[in-house]
């Protein structure tokens with residue numbers, strides 16, 4: 001199994017309905033391929049974890065990376081994992097704001113979510129995401 005973590009930035013403001021249809025499609029596709037994960041949306045930025053069999057994760061991620069709804073897709077973790085972090089969620093979701101995330105990480109210089117990988121280690125990012133999915 002493998003896990004990918006990436007950040008990206010929306011190209012246009014995405015509204016509630018836009019997020020809803022994105023998540024619906026994501027959950028349907030991911031369930032078919034047994035891909036699990038978590039999507040955080042914060043002030044126009046995305047942070048997503050995807051996990052599953054490498055062929056499935058790579059196939060879904062190829063579609064995501066080509067999606068014109070976001071840009072600056074930056075993969076900061078792509079590694080083999082023994083067990084899933086988000087086994088219960090075909091795609092968990094949380095809406096947060098960057099200030100809140102910065103506070104939780106102690107990364108005071110977090111000006112945008114795409115900077116998170118520069119300031120926070122991968123394990124802490126995952127811990128944070130797990131906390132979010134449990135709350136929402």
Ligand SMILES: Cc1cc2nc3c(=O)[nH]c(=O)nc-3n(C[C@H](O)[C@H](O)[C@H](O)COP(=O)(O)O)c2cc1C
Nearest residue numbers: 022025026027029030046060063064067069070091
């Ligand atoms: C931030 C973001 C996260 C996404 N996450 C997923 C996902 O987890 N799974 C998925 O299948 N599609 C996801 N998508 C949508 C894909 O880019 C693509 O539109 C979709 O997979 C196409 O599905 P289809 O081939 O069934 O038409 C995401 C898109 C964005 C912008």
